[in-house]
Amino acid sequence: MGQALCVCSRGTVSLGGARYLVLHRLAEGGFSYVDLVEGLRDGRFYALKRILCHDKEDHQAALREVEMHGLFDHPNILRLVAHCMVEKGAKHEAWLLLPYVKVMGVRWNVALAVQNPITVPSTSRYSAALQHLLSSMMTVNPQERPSINDILHQLEGLQPVPVGQDTTQI
Structure with a gap:
């Protein structure tokens, strides 16, 4: 050396x-x-x-x-x-x-997302609004993902669970 x-x-x-x-x-x-x-x-x-x-x-x-x-x-x-x-x-x-080993550039992210798509489980556990929000964040192209402000706006639109209601559905 x-x-x-x-x-x-x-x-x-x-x-x-x-x-x-x-x-x-x-x-x-x-x-x-x-x-x-x-x-x-x-x-x-x-x-x-x-x-x-x-x-x-x-x-x-x-x-x-x-x-x-x-x-x-x-x-x-x-x-x-x-x-x-x-x-x-x-x-x-x-x-x-x-x-030098380049790990996970933008092209790799897109290629891996196409190979291994992430899906939101379609169970009754998630509300429709939360399923839509999660699905919009999991697009293949990073440039098509919503901005943080859009995500925060959607989160503000989600209704809180009333007291005493079953909380198994998020």
Whole structure:
């Protein structure tokens, strides 16, 4: 695993003896960032995870994550391509280079919805208004789904169950 890092120019990094072009930020959390990078040598996409280490405990936790990637060899666990520790003043960053796997884009959502349609059970347990509301939220195309305001308006239109009435029908 490479320990050398070089920020060669704006938008490129060198890690483990190879150069990568930083394309854009994929995700951001409280203590880490994940950027999409492209290998300039192989043209493959990778996820560059940058873990912010504010103190010694964070530094140790980042090193444990690196070690954990090395312990497992399984198709469902991302393998660590390269890693390094970057010193930024008193703080450090752990950089982990992982294969990029796109999971569940909009096209996947539509394809999965077509393959596995969700239906509202047609039982007397649900009122007609609630069945209509649930059905409208389960359309295949995400752009055809009602807005939150429409859903809230429909929910306001549902009548509360009178006191003492059977509540088996929602």
